[in-house]
Amino acid sequence: MTSTLTATQTCLSLEDVSIRYWNTEAVRGVHLAVPRHKVTAFIGPSGCGKSTVLRSLNRMNDLIEGCTLSGRVVFDGQDLYAKTVDPVEVRRRIGMVFQKPNPFPKTIYDNIAFGARINGYTGDMDELVERSLRKAALWDETKDKLSESGYALSGGQQQRLCIARTIAIDPEVILMDEPCSALDPISTLKIEEMIHELKNSYTIVIVTHNMQQAVRVSDMTGFFNVNTFSDRDAKVGCLEEFADTQTIFNSPQQKATQDYVSGRFG
Amino acid sequence: MAFSSDAVVHHPASLCFRPSLPRNRWNALLTVVVAVFSSIAVLPLVLVLGYVLFKGGSLISAELLTELPPPPGLDGGGIGNAILGTTIVTLVASLIAIPVGVGGGVYLAEYSRSGWFAQFVRFGTNVLSGVPSIICGVFIYGLIVSTRFFFGQSYSAMAGGVALSVLMLPTVIKTTDEALKLVPRELRLGAMGLGASQFVTITRITLPTAFTPIATGVVLGIARAAGETAPLIFTALFSPFWPEGLFNPIATMSVLIFNFAIMPYEAQNALAWAASFVLVLMILLANLFARWVARFTRV
Amino acid sequence: MVPMAAGARPELFTQRRRPLWELLIDRGFQKLVVLLASVVGLVLVGILFTVLGGSTEAIGRFGLGFLTTSNWDPIAEQYGAFTAIYGTVVSSLLALLIAVPLGVGTAIFLTENIIPLPIRQVLGVMVELLAAIPSVVLGLWAIFVMEPFLRPFLELLHTSLGWMPFFSTVPMGPGMAPAILILVVTVLPIITAISRDSLQQVPTELRQAAYGIGTTRWEAILQVILPAAVSGITGGVMLALGRAMGETMAVTMIIGNSNNFTLSLLAPGNTIASMLANQFGEADGFQVSALMYAALVLMLLTLVVNVLAQWIVRRLSLKYA
Numbered sequence: 001m002t003s004t005l006t007a008t009q010t011c012l013s014l015e016d017v018s019i020r021y022w023n024t025e026a027v028r029g030v031h032l033a034v035p036r037h038k039v040t041a042f043i044g045p046s047g048c049g050k051s052t053v054l055r056s057l058n059r060m061n062d063l064i065e066g067c068t069l070s071g072r073v074v075f076d077g078q079d080l081y082a083k084t085v086d087p088v089e090v091r092r093r094i095g096m097v098f099q100k101p102n103p104f105p106k107t108i109y110d111n112i113a114f115g116a117r118i119n120g121y122t123g124d125m126d127e128l129v130e131r132s133l134r135k136a137a138l139w140d141e142t143k144d145k146l147s148e149s150g151y152a153l154s155g156g157q158q159q160r161l162c163i164a165r166t167i168a169i170d171p172e173v174i175l176m177d178e179p180c181s182a183l184d185p186i187s188t189l190k191i192e193e194m195i196h197e198l199k200n201s202y203t204i205v206i207v208t209h210n211m212q213q214a215v216r217v218s219d220m221t222g223f224f225n226v227n228t229f230s231d232r233d234a235k236v237g238c239l240e241e242f243a244d245t246q247t248i249f250n251s252p253q254q255k256a257t258q259d260y261v262s263g264r265f266g
Numbered sequence: 267m268a269f270s271s272d273a274v275v276h277h278p279a280s281l282c283f284r285p286s287l288p289r290n291r292w293n294a295l296l297t298v299v300v301a302v303f304s305s306i307a308v309l310p311l312v313l314v315l316g317y318v319l320f321k322g323g324s325l326i327s328a329e330l331l332t333e334l335p336p337p338p339g340l341d342g343g344g345i346g347n348a349i350l351g352t353t354i355v356t357l358v359a360s361l362i363a364i365p366v367g368v369g370g371g372v373y374l375a376e377y378s379r380s381g382w383f384a385q386f387v388r389f390g391t392n393v394l395s396g397v398p399s400i401i402c403g404v405f406i407y408g409l410i411v412s413t414r415f416f417f418g419q420s421y422s423a424m425a426g427g428v429a430l431s432v433l434m435l436p437t438v439i440k441t442t443d444e445a446l447k448l449v450p451r452e453l454r455l456g457a458m459g460l461g462a463s464q465f466v467t468i469t470r471i472t473l474p475t476a477f478t479p480i481a482t483g484v485v486l487g488i489a490r491a492a493g494e495t496a497p498l499i500f501t502a503l504f505s506p507f508w509p510e511g512l513f514n515p516i517a518t519m520s521v522l523i524f525n526f527a528i529m530p531y532e533a534q535n536a537l538a539w540a541a542s543f544v545l546v547l548m549i550l551l552a553n554l555f556a557r558w559v560a561r562f563t564r565v
Numbered sequence: 566m567v568p569m570a571a572g573a574r575p576e577l578f579t580q581r582r583r584p585l586w587e588l589l590i591d592r593g594f595q596k597l598v599v600l601l602a603s604v605v606g607l608v609l610v611g612i613l614f615t616v617l618g619g620s621t622e623a624i625g626r627f628g629l630g631f632l633t634t635s636n637w638d639p640i641a642e643q644y645g646a647f648t649a650i651y652g653t654v655v656s657s658l659l660a661l662l663i664a665v666p667l668g669v670g671t672a673i674f675l676t677e678n679i680i681p682l683p684i685r686q687v688l689g690v691m692v693e694l695l696a697a698i699p700s701v702v703l704g705l706w707a708i709f710v711m712e713p714f715l716r717p718f719l720e721l722l723h724t725s726l727g728w729m730p731f732f733s734t735v736p737m738g739p740g741m742a743p744a745i746l747i748l749v750v751t752v753l754p755i756i757t758a759i760s761r762d763s764l765q766q767v768p769t770e771l772r773q774a775a776y777g778i779g780t781t782r783w784e785a786i787l788q789v790i791l792p793a794a795v796s797g798i799t800g801g802v803m804l805a806l807g808r809a810m811g812e813t814m815a816v817t818m819i820i821g822n823s824n825n826f827t828l829s830l831l832a833p834g835n836t837i838a839s840m841l842a843n844q845f846g847e848a849d850g851f852q853v854s855a856l857m858y859a860a861l862v863l864m865l866l867t868l869v870v871n872v873l874a875q876w877i878v879r880r881l882s883l884k885y886a
């Protein structure tokens with residue numbers, strides 16, 4: 001392994017995580033250490049459980065009926081799935097941005113203030129809104145229409161608003177599930193630039209189907225794949241390989257990874 | 267005839283519409299039939315509205331709206347106590363049914379999972395909405411009136427209000443449940459992803475987003491309850507006097523119409539028409555209001 | 566820079582650690598809505614127990630004979646509900662017989678673009694408004710307008726078809742026939758609205774497929790569109806049946822409230838609902854129990870019809886899914 005892993009602290013680590021929906025196992029045996037203040041990308045074919053693993057990092061899976069997890073997800077030295085842990089508090093420290101832009105039916109200002117308020121923000125709200133919008137590279141486009149509905153923005157702007165709203169609660173980790181898949185190339189570029197900025201202050205985990213994007217934004221990459229285990233007929237997702245992004249794309253250890261990143265998959 | 271059908275077979279080139287073809291005749295006939303059916307279907311509305319507006323509307327005056335009904339056989343008087351009574355009883359019903367129903371709807375849409383309790387509540391709501399309104403009256407009679415539940419009082423405005431609330435409850439639950447289901451799941455996830463608790467997500471995001479359809483349904487439910495009679499005739503009963511608090515019998519417009527319609531006195535019959543006018547006007551306005559509100563879907 | 570920001574976090578976001586009161590509100594709200602949802606169950610159980618409890622005396626005394634005898638005599642304390650049960654079933658079924666073709670026909674007229682959309686919308690709103698008219702107002706109208714208007718026609722029916730038992734009595738005013746007609750008015754909006762919804766849900770592709778193979782409008786409606794909507798329409802008809810059996814005020818005001826059994830539709834009759842509306846207020850003692858027994862019968866009838874409605878909808882929608 002390269003020196004980056006040892007040189008930086010681990011922020012989130014998954015230890016033998018398996019996740020099932022009702023009786024169907026979706027992912028099995030994931031071991032993974034997400035380094036602090038780095039961008040970690042998850043790639044892999046559709047249905048291999050990237051979103052499932054991502055959601056398990058801030059207990060969004062609790063909201064899906066029938067979804068259960070075994071193993072440990074350790075954040076800040078605590079097992080997130082311990083009985084005493086409050087999932088709401090987990091989500092205040094590990095925020096999430098979704099695939100489809102989902103602004104609230106409120107003004108742009110209130111979209112950002114909402115999260116901060118429920119997190120008990122005591123500072124200057126106007127200043128926080130401006131700072132968050134600036135970080136999300138949206139300030140110039142919206143500074144004159146903060147009191148308009150969030151729906152009045154374009155899709156790319158809406159997604160940046162959603163990122164701004166997550167930044168506003170100042171979480172330690174930001175999870176992003178294919179944040180650019182509904183966007184045009186220019187909006188995508190803006191968001192990628194933003195991710196570069198953000199990683200100075202946040203740990204970011206991003207799921208993407210776009211391999212160039214993974215190369216462009218991430219420091220570490222995890223490749224997920226679907227395997228057939230001997231004890232089951234159904235296909236189960238698992239983490240095939242996890243390493244430096246350079247390593248994954250230039251000299252992967254696994255044949256499956258090699259095939260996938262070079263486009264020879266399937 | 268035989269010749270012309272031969273011609274059809276041998277010279278199919280013509281694409282002209284031929285009304286004489288059997289299939290075209292059937293087509294025209296059935297179209298006329300459903301047109302007639304539709305006219306018959308709207309006829310009662312036109313006639314009932316016409317009579318109520320004409321017979322009731324001509325009686326409306328300030329005295330009518332503010333005076334007590336006359337003793338049987340005498341002329342004059344008004345329906346003031348019944349207007350007030352309908353307002354009071356409907357208000358009581360709404361104050362009970364709206365919180366309980368919205369709560370039940372929130373449970374179904376936001377908290378219920380596929381367990382037995384959720385299925386039971388869903389099934390129960392459907393069953394309750396099919397229970398005849400007169401049975402609601404019988405239930406409240408047995409539960410409240412005959413047991414003298416409220417301070418030893420038997421018939422009371424309160425009992426009538428509770429009976430109406432039983433009737434409104436399934437409507438409000440279904441309205442809320444369906445309105446909340448229209449709220450995109452992504453909005454909830456977005457709030458939860460920022461660390462909002464379920465309580466905050468529901469009260470600050472989901473319920474406000476679904477406010478318009480819920481309000482529309484609730485207004486329609488209130489309008490329906492205001493016109494209900496069967497649950498009131500032996501719970502709220504009737505009173506020729508002004509309302510004497512919540513724990514005494516109370517006059518309502520719907521029971522007044524029922525009682526006065528079957529009396530052999532013209533003055534009372536006229537008051538029944540007048541009360542119908544006021545009631546129908548209130549209900550139509552509520553309907554129009556609900557339709558108007560429904561146009562303002564929140565962005 | 567970075568550690569400083571991290572240090573500043575807890576100060577600005579005072580509720581990063583969720584305070585206890587917030588946790589309690591969250592939990593409390595969940596408990597509250599579960600409690601409110603269970604009110605539905607409590608009410609249902611309450612209704613069942615009240616009606617069942619109130620009728621035990623009458624059930625003990627008359628047993629199932631209550632359902633098949635028709636003398637209703639409060640003085641001799643002899644009660645049999647056959648007339649009312651018969652009246653409930655017959656009036657609702659005959660009302661449906663008239664209302665179903667009218668309602669489904671209207672629904673077709675309102676969904677298939679036979680006439681311009683604005684007119685259809687107005688007609689649709691009118692049918693919906695008909696559902697909003699209180700049934701007591703319909704009753705009033707039936708007493709003073711419909712029945713007098715109808716009487717010559719009913720008399721004609723009697724003079725020409727009087728040899729049939731159904732028309733064997735002279736129409737004298739209130740009776741079964743006007744009650745059936747007012748029931749038609751009360752269930753028509755339900756059937757129309759539900760049929761219209763079902764027809765509108767038939768996928769456009771299906772319509773286009775039918776027209777695409779050269780069917781006329783009515784061939785498409787009768788052979789493709791109606792069969793596809795049949796589950797919803799049947800469900801609506803069953804719901805309407807339940808509503809008709811429980812319909813109280815309009816029927817009470819025009820049916821005549823007679824417990825003497827007769828086959829004639831021109832004579833006064835009774836339904837369970839109208840019997841309850843008429844007698845419950847003045848009844849005491851044993852009569853209350855007999856009325857509760859009748860209420861129990863009505864409840865079971867409507868329950869069966871409503872459960873059957875849900876079952877049919879599920880069965881048929883599987884078939885035509």
Ligand SMILES: Nc1ncnc2c1ncn2[C@@H]1O[C@H](COP(=O)(O)OP(=O)(O)OP(=O)(O)O)[C@@H](O)[C@H]1O
Binds near residue numbers: 026047051
């Ligand atoms: N809510 C759910 N209920 C049941 N099964 C689910 C659910 N969500 C996901 N799954 C299953 O879990 C497996 C992994 O799904 P997941 O959404 O995590 O894949 P993914 O890698 O994110 O795919 P994609 O790239 O298409 O987003 C799939 O087989 C899917 O069918």
Ligand SMILES: [Mg+2]
Binds near residue numbers: 051052
């Ligand atoms: Mg995914």
